[in-house]
Amino acid sequence: KQEVTQIPAALSVPEGENLVLNCSFTDSAIYNLQWFRQDPGKGLTSLLLIQSSQREQTSGRLNASLDKSSGRSTLYIAASQPGDSATYLCAAAVLHMDSNYQLIWGAGTKLIIKP
């Protein structure tokens, strides 16, 4: 059964630093890997989606990588800003035999960027 883990659960860094958030999954048979951001009192916002055949995706200051063989994905945030403070979640998409799919979620990393 696929399990997704995010370590650390919380991270606090000074503004301006580059940082890496980690996501690991137990089964390499994933369809894609998705990163989301969750702000307090709000829903989740999709940040990046990496297909299983891809190695990385970039959007602005964000870069997500995927290494299926090691069961790892990382989210790199360059030049962090206080507005980046949020909880970041990763989810692995798995396909079932009946073609239905399911997202398996990590518990998230709460990121605080100190001004």
Added chain:
Amino acid sequence: EAQVTQNPRYLITVTGKKLTVTCSQNMNHEYMSWYRQDPGLGLRQIYYSMNVEVTDKGDVPEGYKVSRKEKRNFPLILESPSPNQTSLYFCASSLPSPDTQYFGPGTRLTVL
């Protein structure tokens, strides 16, 4: 504006009183799902629907019902809520393939 809406946003109720949380999307998405989010446990899928009149159980379906009579709506029904269903609930929609998920703002439910 493309969006997923949920109502109500906040709800406090008592054990056993039936309630419905509505979810609606305006993106013509086939796939819709309900999640609950609890501290330290991440998001867990309750039910999902691949299309109209097609629903399936997720990981934690006990105590919940859903229906998909129209493409845009996917209500979550708690026929007899219990305190262990106190949680933050999210509705999401996407295209049929495991594509980008669009989430509603969440419904914070407290069952006393």
